[in-house]
Amino acid sequence: MNGGPGTVVVVGASLAGHATARALRGAGFDGTIRMIGEEPHRPYDRPPLSKGYLSGTVTDADLSLEGVDEDLGADWILGTRATALDPATHTVSLADGTHVRGDAVVVATGSLARRLPTDLMGVHTLRTLDDARALRADLLPGARVCVVGAGFVGAEVASTAAALGLDVTVVEAAPAPLAGPLGPLGPVVASLHARNGVTLRCGVPVERLEGAATGSGRRVTGVRLVDGSRVDADVVVVGIGATAATDWLAGSGLDLQNGLACDARGATAAPGVVGVGDCSAWFDPVRGRHHRVEHWAESRDRARIAVDTLLGTSTAPPAPAPSFWSDQYGVRLQFAGRLLGHETVTVEAGDPESADALVVYWRGDDAVAVLGMGQPRLFNRWKRSLSALPVAA
């Protein structure tokens, strides 16, 4: 790699960081890769944490993101948080007081689950493997579960807990759940809760979490809502979104307005510093602005583009339409495209009310997004025909 970096420091050892390291090796990069991870674990897959891992069908070994015979030849620095970045010298400071210096830096520190202010036992968020283990240990037979937030993580946890035979209530502050990601189909998808024996209460924000003293400390007993009503609960799962894990970049001078600002190829304003994954807000040519996404597929697929940016090559295939999936109540949801509001929808196959359908979102005559409910074959055909024209300002 003439003139390319000799050492690449990857901050973040989850999907985006790992995919970037793989892409570096795949591109023939034979220099040093230093992988820094705050969690003590090797790269693992997060989507099963709210589903199969929580229910026990997926094991720790199943979660690995590393190929069976994969050897990236990287130096792993795990269980250590990055605390600062000097973009000019490509130096990353670590919580243990040491520094890691390279010729280029990949920022892939992901996102952090939003929390409610509480120190009560029995209150969970779900982002990491350790979060999932703690929640799993609390989902005991007979436990009453209250999920705060009817987004995808909340819905998947509710679905898993209901399948385990637990009594589950979901409370959502917004009047229409999933309206952001799914538009008019949000309430249709959210109706899966009631049809599977889970109570969903919308439009009622949480006032506070209530607890009582137990032998081992204060533990949650319920969720008080702003209308004065209360949901009794032994376990509370807070699924109210995530924020970019960019606090550690505060002194770097990089643009962190909503995630690390990057151009449409992952470059930041600092030479030799790229951003990938949940923490980054790439410029989206369709939206005409920076846009942070937390989708699994983007974290994987953008890694190759970011590596092109680092190495000055152009080998990556064009990024596919943004997409995500969710499995809940036995229904496989798949979505691709961009919703900007005011799209019209058509049902191209099946019936959304029966949770088996292919729904297309239109802006004018352009198909701009597609939702599949249990229609993987059709979904993939529509996904490839979506328009990705810039939206007129």
Place this chain on the structure above:
Amino acid sequence: MIRICSTDDVVPGEGLRITSTVPPIAVFRTEDDEFFALDDTCTHQDASLADGWLEGCRVECPLHASTFDLRTGAVDEPPARLPVRAHEVEVRDGEVFVTLSTAVPHLPPGVTLGAS
């Protein structure tokens, strides 16, 4: 070697799920009119590769887009990390015959041999 289907049963550029084998297999017919056979179930999660997107000599899983090599069953990138088995295919007089691999299949968590 067992007869699996007729060549006409498989649309060019698509796959056909065969449930008469254990585990189910997928027969693919490329746009170049070549036939391949893999285990049908993705090694990551219970998805039918016959529903996947065919491009050249690869099929992309319809759920999470790991792609598998039609010739070898090798997988390219996560979320799947284990290969599917590739089966030997012979096309004769408009019929597709397959010799099933004797390797141990890699089935996804929660899926067992013989499960429907």
